[in-house]
Amino acid sequence: MKPAPFAYKKPRTLDEAIALLGENPDARILAGGQSLMATLNMRLSAPSLLIDINGIEGLGEIALKDGAQNGVIEIGALARHVQAERSETIATHAPLIACAMPTIAHPAIRTRGTLGGSIAFADPAAELPACLLALDGEVDAQGPKGKRTIKAGDYFQGLYETALGPQEILTAIRLPAANKDTRVGFAELARRHGDYAIVGLAASARADGKGLKDVRLAYFGVGATPLRPLKSEAALSRGDIDAAVAALDLDPHDDIQATAAVKKHLAGVLLRRVAAQLMEQRA
Amino acid sequence: MKITADTPSALTALDRPNSYIGRAVPRPNLQRLMQGRGQYVSDVTLPRMTHVAFLRSPHAHARIVSINTEAAKKSPGVVAVVTGAELAKVMTPWVGVLTHLKGIKSAPQYPIAVDRACWQGEAVCAVVARTRAQAEDACELIDIVYEELPAVTDPETALDPATPVIHEALDDNLCFERKLDVGDVDKAFANSDAVVEATFVCGRHTGVCTEGRAIIADWNASEQRMTVYQATQAPHMMQDLFAKHLDIEAGQVRVLTKDVGGSFGIKVHTYADEMATVALSKLLKRPVKFVADRIESFVTDIHARDHRIKGKIGVTKDGVITAFEIDDLTGIGPYSVYPRTSGIEANQVVNLTGGPYNCPNYRAQARVVFQNKNVMCQYRAVGHPIAVAVTEGLVELAAAKIGMDPLEIRRRNLFADDSYPAQTASGLKLELLSHHAALAQLDTMINYAGLRTEQKALREKGIYRGIGFASFIEVTNPSAAFYGVGGARITSQDGATVKLDAQGAITIHSGVTEQGQGAEAVLAQCVASSFGVSMDRVRVVTGDTDNTPYGGGTWASRAAGIGGEAAWQAGKALRGNVLAVAGAMLQAKPDELDIRDGLVVDKVTGAERLTLAELARVAYFRPDTLPPGFQAELMATRHYVPRAWPFAFTNGIQASYLEVDTDTGFVKLLRHWCVEDCGTIINPQLVNEQIRGGVVQGIGAVLFEQCLYDERGQMLNGNMADYLVPMAVEMPDIDCGHVVSPTADSELGAKGAGEAGTAGAPACIMNAINDALRPLGATPLTDMPFTPGKILKALGKV
């Protein structure tokens, strides 16, 4: 369990890091290292160079910024999980993230792991990618051709596959700030606290009189990327939970912890629980 | 948390003034370990030390056609690349059989596979290099051509004529078979009012130690001596085995075992890669270090418990158990593990099933078969969790069938507390147990009636809680009956040497070992109490075959009961020797003196006569002032081995209270209780820690842990993310209670406590789950571990 030999560089600027990526096609970015180091130690990957971005200033902030209609929460790529977990800004303006944080791994891992790393890595069972999708957030990336912004809906493309280019660095994620109409729900089922979930569900909606609108459901652990069951979202917007459960069209695979049938069943259970959370906040 | 009173109630020989027996004193090694100053094998670095990494077979069964090591030999830092054939010239193979397991057979096993790999993970080539990383780099350059052979993986078909035989010389895949038929089982079933049958499955799992297996071997050619630093439970056993297979004298081998980070039976076996490390050092004449990493641990540390048992119980309508019958099948990998064999676990299942109950009719069959998976052998509470699951599972299923309360059916069948000595149907001799007292204590402790009321009320609200029990007996303090009589050079006796230093402090050298359970605390307590000093005046030395008395080490819950008794007796003997010196110095009769709290005192009045420091000063530096012809002996050695009983059986009962989420199949453990009887309690805190830790391992078995293999013999979840060990958040509070029935075989009266928790927890949680789901008509769950998927299936939801 020792990694294959690799070179290590710790650039001080984003431009320097991007240049290094350009010069070394099989280099990897090192953020918190909580996912990357395990794959290196197990020799599942053997990059020739690690580009440690922890020395780059200004990538670790969590801030409320002005947005088009409401505010926007901007989370720098290097913000650690623990920072988000303890952030007043997150608690107030991104309650879905606040719900998800304690379920991500364990304190030691949350101390090192970064939100940017989690979104860049895009583990299909991870919480944050699903939250990003449920909140209709965005990803900021910077590469040799400059900066660009990618909508969550376009970002997750396949198993550990994202819209990030090989020479691009994720610099921040952006989420619409919650307002009084915002409703969120979060639930996951993991055999042990802190494990990647067998199946999980992150949800957001807006209160609409007595009902809900703009319901966005994002499942994790049931496919190659976080998945939105659009028909169920529509049914929930109509207030019909049974129809929402019946309309679930997930197609998970068996894995070590559960069969596809169990995952599907649990997805339905979670939908009822999360729907109840969304509705309860309505009062 | 309930801790028994600090002072025992009735005065016994153990109640010396300032006795530590029965007191929850902290461990002497705690500060050192907590400050990170422990010395584990990985902390040891020797001059000229090299590191070995093993290339391991990716196939469950394959012929090794060729090995090309040229590129690897040129890799940076590489000292040597060694194949199995080359190492076979340095070390002889071994065969894991014992004569008292009649008919057991196995094939010769080599330090590194020769010609054929028999499980995924078996070492096929070794690279020795300056660093472990360099050795791993070079492993990737070794080119092996394999010819894949069919893998035998399913025990159910291992004996079919169509199934390939793994070791041709053995004729079939049967390692060991045992049959037992006592009383008249058929008649008993025929006369029963109800007969219940069920098939129980225990998932293959392993003991995950905080510290992986680790060894440094250092062959000193100038002295012709091998020094081995090893994380082992049994240094003297390993000394003997290293010598035997290197074909040198035992005296040429020294095994040093300092701190060990958990063992649970994992570190009491012969591992091919550790034997290879020793052989490599002999070959290369320099120190070689091997530390198993997590990934290789999962495919090489022994696995255990992979059993399928068909069970049957008969009862009358009054709840009298008429007979037990079991048919056990277990697959143990391609080799019976050396030297304890892989037949013991099944043998224990046969011995222990039905053990708590006075039922004369018992029939058992156990078959142990070879397969191409990692080897199985003894892990904490060997066989007990399986036998207890079958027995207690059947008892509660039978109770449900006749509509009797699960505690009541036990009351009607457990051996009566006044019926000892007694013997189980399988022939186990029981000195003195306390099943009924333990049950009564548990009944009160858990407020059983109250729990049932709560359970009923919650069911009406759709909340499904369950209460389950498991009575058990546990093998501890084994005599030579366990291994010695079968020809294994594994000693059941143990020794302690106690010496007074020149300032009046005590050092004890003991043959038992410390793996984190607090054995050193127990030794210090025993010797401090019997000699008469405070514990801070006692230093404990263990784990050095050059310097400690010959002993068995720590396994089978023997350290306190056997090692503790030797320490107690050695302390007493030294007290006698010291009082002889004191008598000579004070012109008093030694038997009118005593040692209390570090002082020689008048036995009757307690008045101080002499300090130990003064006595030591005179004995060591001014022996000329002692009477002519008097020789002070300030070191004493005593050994102890149980002789009156083959094993000191303990007993107890556990209870679990849990809630099943019937939508998700998730189980929430609400509370767990264990009342046990380990005889004299030397240190209640350490006993309770053993019980709690053991229960947690049992919880792992019943809810989380399983080594999953596919049909080609590939382990699917050999890492800490996919193999689920129990973790703190999911664990319930565990309350311990005690009944004390000392063994008369030793003065101390202590039996073992290390395995009781593990023995009973799986059965009791299984019973609680079934109790919770019974009103829903769920099929009883008997296939461990109980994953959410299995529970949902039993509920008909998937």
Ligand SMILES: Cc1cc2nc3c(=O)[nH]c(=O)nc-3n(C[C@H](O)[C@H](O)[C@H](O)COP(=O)(O)OP(=O)(O)OC[C@H]3O[C@@H](n4cnc5c(N)ncnc54)[C@H](O)[C@@H]3O)c2cc1C
């Ligand atoms: C025991 C354990 C349990 C865990 N449980 C969970 C869990 O339940 N849920 C969960 O979500 N996660 C879990 N994790 C993963 C953890 O959250 C990681 O921290 C996270 O997935 C990756 O973040 P990181 O900063 O450590 O990234 P790293 O490990 O440093 O990097 C991960 C990958 O992303 C790339 N990368 C990182 N940052 C950037 C960037 N800014 N731009 C472009 N590429 C980048 C790296 O090159 C690498 O390929 C667990 C981890 C462990 C060790």
